[in-house]
Amino acid sequence: MALAPAPAMWTADEIAQLCYEHYHVRLPKQGKPEPNREWTLLAAVVKIQFTADQACGISDKAIQVTKEVVSMGTGTKCIGQSKMRKSGDILNDSHAEVIARRGFLRYLLHQLQLAATLEKDSIFIPGTHKGLWKLRPALSFVFFSSHTPCGDASIIPMLEFEEQPCCPVTISSSAGASGDLEALEDKGDCDDTDSPVAKKMRLETPSYLVMNGTAHCDKQERHPVTPEVSNWNLTVQGLATVKTTMPRDITVLDIHRTGAKCVPGEARDPGKPGAAYHQVGLLRVKPGRGDRTCSMSCSDKMARWNVLGCQGALLMHFLEEPIYLSALVIGKCPYSQEAMQRALTGRCQNVSALPKGFRVQELTTQQSDLLFEQSRCAVQANRLDGPGRLVPCGAAISWSAVPEHPLDVTANGFPQGTTKKGIGSLQARSRISKVELFRSFLKLLSSIAEDMQPDSLRGQKLDTYQEYKEAASTYQEAWSTLRKQAFGFWIKNPPDYHQFK
Numbered sequence: 001m002a003l004a005p006a007p008a009m010w011t012a013d014e015i016a017q018l019c020y021e022h023y024h025v026r027l028p029k030q031g032k033p034e035p036n037r038e039w040t041l042l043a044a045v046v047k048i049q050f051t052a053d054q055a056c057g058i059s060d061k062a063i064q065v066t067k068e069v070v071s072m073g074t075g076t077k078c079i080g081q082s083k084m085r086k087s088g089d090i091l092n093d094s095h096a097e098v099i100a101r102r103g104f105l106r107y108l109l110h111q112l113q114l115a116a117t118l119e120k121d122s123i124f125i126p127g128t129h130k131g132l133w134k135l136r137p138a139l140s141f142v143f144f145s146s147h148t149p150c151g152d153a154s155i156i157p158m159l160e161f162e163e164q165p166c167c168p169v170t171i172s173s174s175a176g177a178s179g180d181l182e183a184l185e186d187k188g189d190c191d192d193t194d195s196p197v198a199k200k201m202r203l204e205t206p207s208y209l210v211m212n213g214t215a216h217c218d219k220q221e222r223h224p225v226t227p228e229v230s231n232w233n234l235t236v237q238g239l240a241t242v243k244t245t246m247p248r249d250i251t252v253l254d255i256h257r258t259g260a261k262c263v264p265g266e267a268r269d270p271g272k273p274g275a276a277y278h279q280v281g282l283l284r285v286k287p288g289r290g291d292r293t294c295s296m297s298c299s300d301k302m303a304r305w306n307v308l309g310c311q312g313a314l315l316m317h318f319l320e321e322p323i324y325l326s327a328l329v330i331g332k333c334p335y336s337q338e339a340m341q342r343a344l345t346g347r348c349q350n351v352s353a354l355p356k357g358f359r360v361q362e363l364t365t366q367q368s369d370l371l372f373e374q375s376r377c378a379v380q381a382n383r384l385d386g387p388g389r390l391v392p393c394g395a396a397i398s399w400s401a402v403p404e405h406p407l408d409v410t411a412n413g414f415p416q417g418t419t420k421k422g423i424g425s426l427q428a429r430s431r432i433s434k435v436e437l438f439r440s441f442l443k444l445l446s447s448i449a450e451d452m453q454p455d456s457l458r459g460q461k462l463d464t465y466q467e468y469k470e471a472a473s474t475y476q477e478a479w480s481t482l483r484k485q486a487f488g489f490w491i492k493n494p495p496d497y498h499q500f501k
Contacts, residue, residue: 009048009065010142015329016368019044019144022069022399031074031395031409031416032374036383039376040393042146043100045071045107045310047123048326050138068401070107070141073099075396079413080291084493088435088465088500089428090413093286093295094396097145097302101310102432103408104141106400108311109440112318116448127320131454134320141310141323143302146331146372151284151297153343154258156336157275256334260284260297265489280339281347283489294491299343302328304490306361307348307482308475314441314468316475317456321357327364332371340365351485358478398432408432435500438465466498 023042033040047068075094084092091099114122115133124133148154255275262268263283270276284297296304309322316322328344348360371378380390395416398408408431409416418428429436450458462468470476483490 009063010067012329012366012368013370014067015046015142015144016146016331016370016372018046018067019069019072019146020370020372022072023074026069027072027074027397027399028407028409031393031397033379033393036379037388038391038393039076039379040074040374041076041096042144042331042372042374043073043096044069044144045100045104045325046142046144048140048142070401071100071103072399073097073101073103073397074393075099076392077394077396077412078286078288078293078295080288081294082291083413084294084497086497086500087424088438088498089424089430089433091396091410091430091433092293092413094410094413095150095286095295095298096396097143097149097298098295099396099398099432100143101301101305102437103398103400104310105312105315105437106398106402106432106440108315108323109437109444110400110402112315113444113447116444129320129455131318131448131452131458132320133318135323140326142327142329143325144329144331145298146375147333148330148335148340149298149302149343150286151258151260151299151343152280152282152347153299153302153340154256154260154334155278155280156256156334156339158254158256158334258284258297259287260299261287261292263296263489263491281342283487283491285491294493296491300487300490303344303348304482304487306344306363307351307354307358308478309358313470313472313475313479314438316472317454317468318444322475324359324361325363327366330365330367331375332367332369333375333377335367337365337367348482348486351482354481355474355477357474398430400432405431434465434498438468438500441468464499464501466495469498 019042022044047070049066049068051064073096075096075098078093078095079090084090091102111123112133115124115126123136123139125136126132127134148156253274255278257277261284262279263285266282267279269278283300286293286295286297305325309316309324311319311323328340330340344365345360345363351360354360373379376390376392383390395409395411398410400406400408410430411418413430414423414428415430422428445453445457456471456473460471462471
């Protein structure tokens with residue numbers, strides 16, 4: 001089992017500084033924001049490794065670790081539902097956190113390949129069952145993001161001296177008297193904590209009550225959910241709690257908002273002025289420009305990783321236990337420890353009866369005081385009144401600690417520069433697309449003798465991406481449990497989007 005972080009091992013500023021330096025040194029100019037006109041978000045996975053003596057627990061000295069970026073991603077965009085492809089060759093979600101996690105999958109696949117070919121420098125060692133591997137005991141992984149994840153974690157208190165980095169809230173007649181906010185959906189591709197500054201609004205008492213059940217893009221199904229497990233009642237733990245912990249001379253006027261929209265079937269945002277604008281604890285989808293997306297918010301995805309692991313279903317075939325993040329570091333930005341806990345762990349804290357090896361990870365969250373210099377806030381602060389408006393960068397960059405082609409620069413879900421005529425060719429596939437990661441998985445499987453393959457794959461006649469995912473039975477059982485107990489309205493892509501080979 002990976003070791004959990006301790007204060008003496010590293011600081012949030014050290015993690016942030018390491019990631020910022022890596023961004024400048026290892027990532028190319030291609031795909032980065034245009035100076036003084038564009039901004040982006042940054043995320044990374046950092047490997048924390050202990051010395052041999054400290055891993056064995058026999059050193060009485062201050063704990064020393066080595067820190068290495070093994071995956072990095074930038075990006076702010078995601079594609080609409082109408083642009084999704086059944087061939088698995090497009091990136092549906094290019095938010096930085098998702099890009100970094102998909103790059104991490106490339107890294108894990110490479111490390112499993114090293115282990116399977118008996119290389120000594122792999123992060124994996126043999127598990128107790130044939131064909132399964134586990135992390136070396138001296139390793140853990142820290143996730144870094146330059147900004148709070150879009151969705152629930154970005155709904156945080158705004159103090160009286162802060163401005164609202166959010167689109168102005170005007171419920172027009174097109175939005176409807178009921179407060180339907182779909183008319184505002186095309187205001188940005190990233191969470192609205194990075195949108196234009198809006199007016200401050202008065203504080204109103206919010207009402208928070210969450211009910212869960214399952215949603216699909218094309219149709220909606222409902223699973224009965226146990227109320228005491230799924231309901232995340234935030235009447236006490238929401239903004240009222242935060243307000244009472246603030247100094248007496250500081251007032252919570254409003255909340256920072258997210259552009260992510262409530263999933264179909266969930267409760268809806270009240271849309272009222274001030275702190276009652278959002279309802280917290282809900283599953284949300286990322287906004288698109290007129291075309292609704294099927295991409296869950298980064299808050300929701302990271303909460304899922306915190307129960308199912310970051311490795312996904314395919315890699316679970318080769319692993320004795322999931323690969324969990326030990327900590328999360330957020331760069332300098334609007335931040336609330338309460339909101340982070342609520343969004344990433346609180347909603348799943350009562351999930352029970354998970355398969356062996358799965359758990360609700362106790363994720364440590366910290367914030368750095370270091371600002372990402374190509375974040376919206378930093379670019380805005382340094383920008384002179386030049387022509388044009390500040391916009392999010394349209395490209396996404398993926399970097400993985402792999403020997404071959406570590407870089408991958410995409411736009412609109414395809415390698416940057418792809419033409420309409422080129423779509424569908426091998427050259428038009430991102431290295432972190434579903435189909436390419438599946439190809440790497442099959443390459444790994446083919447390099448292992450059949451008698452040394454894991455039980456879940458040995459002798460199986462599997463063909464499609466979907467079939468291999470479904471064959472990871474313990475992972476699927478854990479995911480089913482999580483959906484039924486906490487995330488019942490999670491948007492699930494139709495099966496025909498996973499039938500590629």
